[in-house]
Amino acid sequence: MxxxxxxxPKDLISRIVEHQFxxxxxxxxxMTSEEVYIALGLKVNEQTISSDGSSRLAWHRAGHICFGxxxxxxxxxxxxxxxxFKRVASIExxxxxxxxxxxxxxxxxxPRPLLLRQDVPGDATAxxxxxxxxxxxxxxxxxxxxxxxxxxxxxxxxxxSTLIEAMGEKAVVVVGVGSGGAEVALNLAGVGxxxxxxxxxxxxxxxxxxxxxxGRSDLGRKKVDVVRSEIQERELLAELVTFDFDVxxxxxxxxxxxxxxxxxxxxxxxxxxxxxxxxxxxxxMNIPCIIAGTLNEGRIGEVLTVSxxxxxxxxxxRLELGATLGRAxxxxxxxxxxxxxxxxxxxxxxxxxxxxxxxxxxxxxALSVLLPDxxxxxxxxxxxxxxxxxxxxxxxxxFDLPMMMNYFSAALRPDCPVCGVxxxxxxxxxxxxxxxxVLAEIAKFAG
Amino acid sequence: MAxxxxxxxxxxxxxxxxxxxxxxxxSFRLRKVGTYLYWIGDLTERPAGVPPVPATVMIGxxxxxxxxxxxxxxxxxxxxxNEYGHTxxxxxxxxxxxxxxxxxxxxxxxxxxxxxxxxxxxxYSAKKAGLIREMPDIGRAxxxxxxxxx
Numbered sequence: 001m002x003x004x005x006x007x008x009p010k011d012l013i014s015r016i017v018e019h020q021f022x023x024x025x026x027x028x029x030x031m032t033s034e035e036v037y038i039a040l041g042l043k044v045n046e047q048t049i050s051s052d053g054s055s056r057l058a059w060h061r062a063g064h065i066c067f068g069x070x071x072x073x074x075x076x077x078x079x080x081x082x083x084x085f086k087r088v089a090s091i092e093x094x095x096x097x098x099x100x101x102x103x104x105x106x107x108x109x110x111p112r113p114l115l116l117r118q119d120v121p122g123d124a125t126a127x128x129x130x131x132x133x134x135x136x137x138x139x140x141x142x143x144x145x146x147x148x149x150x151x152x153x154x155x156x157x158x159x160x161s162t163l164i165e166a167m168g169e170k171a172v173v174v175v176g177v178g179s180g181g182a183e184v185a186l187n188l189a190g191v192g193x194x195x196x197x198x199x200x201x202x203x204x205x206x207x208x209x210x211x212x213x214x215g216r217s218d219l220g221r222k223k224v225d226v227v228r229s230e231i232q233e234r235e236l237l238a239e240l241v242t243f244d245f246d247v248x249x250x251x252x253x254x255x256x257x258x259x260x261x262x263x264x265x266x267x268x269x270x271x272x273x274x275x276x277x278x279x280x281x282x283x284x285m286n287i288p289c290i291i292a293g294t295l296n297e298g299r300i301g302e303v304l305t306v307s308x309x310x311x312x313x314x315x316x317x318r319l320e321l322g323a324t325l326g327r328a329x330x331x332x333x334x335x336x337x338x339x340x341x342x343x344x345x346x347x348x349x350x351x352x353x354x355x356x357x358x359x360x361x362x363x364x365x366a367l368s369v370l371l372p373d374x375x376x377x378x379x380x381x382x383x384x385x386x387x388x389x390x391x392x393x394x395x396x397x398x399f400d401l402p403m404m405m406n407y408f409s410a411a412l413r414p415d416c417p418v419c420g421v422x423x424x425x426x427x428x429x430x431x432x433x434x435x436x437x438v439l440a441e442i443a444k445f446a447g
Numbered sequence: 448m449a450x451x452x453x454x455x456x457x458x459x460x461x462x463x464x465x466x467x468x469x470x471x472x473x474s475f476r477l478r479k480v481g482t483y484l485y486w487i488g489d490l491t492e493r494p495a496g497v498p499p500v501p502a503t504v505m506i507g508x509x510x511x512x513x514x515x516x517x518x519x520x521x522x523x524x525x526x527x528x529n530e531y532g533h534t535x536x537x538x539x540x541x542x543x544x545x546x547x548x549x550x551x552x553x554x555x556x557x558x559x560x561x562x563x564x565x566x567x568x569x570x571y572s573a574k575k576a577g578l579i580r581e582m583p584d585i586g587r588a589x590x591x592x593x594x595x596x597x
Contacts, residue, residue: 256449276511415554435459
């Protein structure tokens, strides 16, 4: 375990190698509450050189007034003989005289950080950083971890490049970036999503912290802006577009977004009206849609994947669940957790872990829509997860075991008012033409 | 390009609304303000013994329609603005509450809405006249036979 961490932009090391500087100081920030040192520049003789990569570190917490202290002489560095370099790297103590003569550093009882690099021409091997202090006429040495930082971000180094490349072509709209929607947005950005549009009118409150992607530093900010910040914080490359309108009262603006033909819409809102609005418009405009959320105080999660015209929509499933009334074993047992709800809102006291599970399933369902050749379709379009074993409700909301997933194959309903068969009185009519006639007729009376 | 209205993406529903309401209540007229479509028409049924004051109602289509219920307002006669809440089945902004939002059936068309508003007006009139103590949640209050006007 290291005694702390030193973060150094690689270009500073390159400058040292290029100019063959023997010694100098890094300037930068130090987190006073923790042993984290952030080098932002070089001081050699009287010369100051800033790092090209310092912008990547501009937002580090150490830069916050309360937490950081800018230091012109943050960490001293030395170029040392190769044999000494290897020796220091592997021991915890050495005679004071050996250390001071090799480094020309005067030791003191106070620990100080020191960065050492090898005296090998053109060598840009990672330096080592140590915390060193005088202890009974010996140099006591503790290693610090060194993180070398590239100038430009490479956030997906640990993800398959073919996946990142394929996802870079995709565009997703996420409606509702509360706890669940924000997780899904980050999940998709984290696998290289090319364009992400987020829609939510809400702002972050203190009571959101316990399960949100961000906390007190974003209090009061619009959630869509918090998502933007978190994506930037992780240096993810998604092109991000944000809107703070309400998808129900501004359904026309929502349809305007769908005109741009995203590959997928994900609805993670917490009201029935908003889910129905998103579902209806996505189906009518032929955009695949995923509706996800939790019920019953987080004990139940649901993820519905809608392929317009091919799989049941949200209204089909609501009809199907209502139709199971007649098949309930007991009239006293409510068939679904939807029944008996007095509220339009699906307000939830779900745990952070409940949200994470449902967000994970929603993300996986999204990947099967976006990259069907790479991610197999889920076994059924409607997935229901139960945190606890529970027989309070009828299928698919019955769970024999905790953390159980049910896959429910609902049917496309001919009586669905969104995607079902048109009523007989419309047979033979060209509704697009007839609607135009209606609008033209009333245009005469327009106010 | 302007943002699409609900009837741009769901023309069949607009046609259905027109077909059904014009058949059920031919006196209602469809009008438009900007992109907002609404019906306006008169309801005349009142309980027997209550002065026959017709009500003019507006049934408007919000942009999220039919995922959400239409907006229903009484244009006339004027109602006391303090008469709202569950007692009066009316929201504080004056909108008449015909169904709990989470119970809204997307298949409900304007002709059914007019029938519900007619019930509401009947019940409201009966309560104002002291003929009933509470307006029922569903349907029309039971009263002695009355003469209805077309």
